[in-house]
Amino acid sequence: QAGLTQPPSVSKGLRQTATLTCTGNSNNVGNQGATWLQQHQGHPPKLLSYRGDSRPSGISERFSASRSRNTASLTITGLQPEDEADYYCSAWDSSLSAWVFGEGTKLTVL
Amino acid sequence: EVQLVESGGGLVQPGGSLRLSCVASGLTVSNNYMNWVRQAPGKGLEWVSLIYSDGSTYYADSVKGRFTISRDNSTNTLYLQMNSLRTEDTAVYYCARDDGAYWGRGTLVTVSA
Numbered sequence: 001q002a003g004l005t006q007p008p009s010v011s012k013g014l015r016q017t018a019t020l021t022c023t024g025n026s027n028n029v030g031n032q033g034a035t036w037l038q039q040h041q042g043h044p045p046k047l048l049s050y051r052g053d054s055r056p057s058g059i060s061e062r063f064s065a066s067r068s069r070n071t072a073s074l075t076i077t078g079l080q081p082e083d084e085a086d087y088y089c090s091a092w093d094s095s096l097s098a099w100v101f102g103e104g105t106k107l108t109v110l
Numbered sequence: 111e112v113q114l115v116e117s118g119g120g121l122v123q124p125g126g127s128l129r130l131s132c133v134a135s136g137l138t139v140s141n142n143y144m145n146w147v148r149q150a151p152g153k154g155l156e157w158v159s160l161i162y163s164d165g166s167t168y169y170a171d172s173v174k175g176r177f178t179i180s181r182d183n184s185t186n187t188l189y190l191q192m193n194s195l196r197t198e199d200t201a202v203y204y205c206a207r208d209d210g211a212y213w214g215r216g217t218l219v220t221v222s223a
Contacts, residue, residue, distance in 0.1 A: 035210050037155070044204055044213040045147075045155065056211060088155050090210075097168050099145065099157035 004029065004089055006102035013110045016079050020105045022072040022089030028100055034072035034089040036065055039104075045088065048074065076107075084109045112136035112212045114205050119217030126195050126221070132188040132205030132214055140183045143208030146190045148201035149216075156201070159190065160208065173199075195221045 005023040012018040022034050033052035037045035047056050049065035052072065062077045072091075076083055089102040114137070118130040130146070132139075146158040159179040160168045167179050178191040188205050202216040 037210060039155075044215055045206075045210070046213075047210040050209045050211070086154075090155070090157070098170060099147075099160065101155045101157060104154040 003100050004034070004091060004102035006087075006089060006105045008103070009106045009108065011108040011110055012079055014079055014081070018076045018079055018083075018107060020074045020076075020087050020089075020107070022074075022102050024070050024072075024091055024093075024100070026070060027095040028091035028093040029067065029072050029089075030070040031094055032092055033067050034065070034091045036063075036072075036074045037088045037090065039086045039088065041085075048087075051091075079109045081109055083107060114207075114212055114214035116203060116205055116214040116217040119203065119219045121220045121222065122195055123223055124195060124197055124221055127191070127193045128195065128219060130190040130192065130203055130205075130217055130219070132190075134186050134188065137186075137207065137212060139181050139186050139188050144179075144181070144188050145206050145208055146177075146179060146188075146203060147206055148199075148203045148219075150198075150201040153201075158203070161188070192219070195219075197221050 035050050036048040039045045048063050052065050052067050064075050066073050086104045088104045093100045113135045116132045145160045161179045176194045180189045200221045202218050204216045206213045
């Protein structure tokens with residue numbers, strides 16, 4: 001099953017803004033939006049945004065999700081050391097009847 | 111508080127079988143869409159299987175015909191029966207609610223001779 005496309009790595013400075021992208025097609029991201037997950041080494045993933053909806057309770061307002069056609073974006077403002085993690089996007093693909101994931105973006109906070 | 115606790119992982123030879131369990135508390139498995147997602151060592155997340163509240167099931171092509179997702183409503187437990195295991199099935203297996211809001215801590219499956 002074809003996956004979503006994410007850049008392998010992004011590096012930004014402390015307190016800067018990072019925008020992570022996730023590109024799919026009209027059957028997945030373009031249809032129902034993308035879910036964003038954060039994963040620190042050795043821990044399970046943590047939900048940041050479900051299908052582009054508002055943040056779950058407890059998620060910092062520094063994280064915001066958006067979508068333009070088949071590309072979803074996660075913007076993280078005021079980068080903090082604890083934001084250094086792997087970020088995954090996923091979406092339900094209506095043509096495959098399957099969840100598809102991106103390969104993840106490793107965010108480094110310099 | 112919602113908790114998902116996976117178990118059943120371990121070392122198995124290629125061609126062998128394992129059954130993973132995910133016991134839920136604070137959440138009714140049968141009322142939710144539930145997934146199994148895996149992560150090979152040092153790799154990204156890979157969706158494995160989904161069960162709807164109506165019992166419909168879906169599988170990744172890589173496991174179709176070998177894995178079976180099910181649930182036991184009386185014990186509020188999600189299962190993944192894994193047969194004909196291959197070395198490439200080696201991974202940490204997570205159960206998660208479909209919206210990604212809740213994840214277990216995972217159970218490691220190692221397929222090796």
